[in-house]
Amino acid sequence: MFKHALVQDAAYATLLRGRRQELHDRTARAIERDHPEISEREPEVVARHYTEAGQAEAAAEHWLRAGNAQRNGPQIPKRLNT
Secondary structure, three states: OOOOHHHHHHHHHHOOHHHHHHHHHHHHHHHHHHOHHHHHHOHHHHHHHHHHHOOHHHHHHHHHHHHHHHHOOOOOOHHHOO
C-alpha cells in the first residue's frame, strides 16, 4: 500500500492501459473468489474493478446489484437491529 495518494496516483499513471486493465480484472476475480462476503456486501467495489478492466457485462451485473442494495436501504445486522 502507498502512504501518500500522490505516490499511488503517480505509480498508477505509469502503468500501460492493458496492464492496468489486467490488474483490475485479476483484483475483481480475486475478491469474488477469495472474499465473497465483500462482493456481496460491497458490490460496487467489484463493479469498479470490472469497469476499469473493460469487462462491461460483469461490471453491469455488479453495478446493478449495488444499485439494488442502495435502493433497498442499508442492511443492518440482526444483532444491531434489536
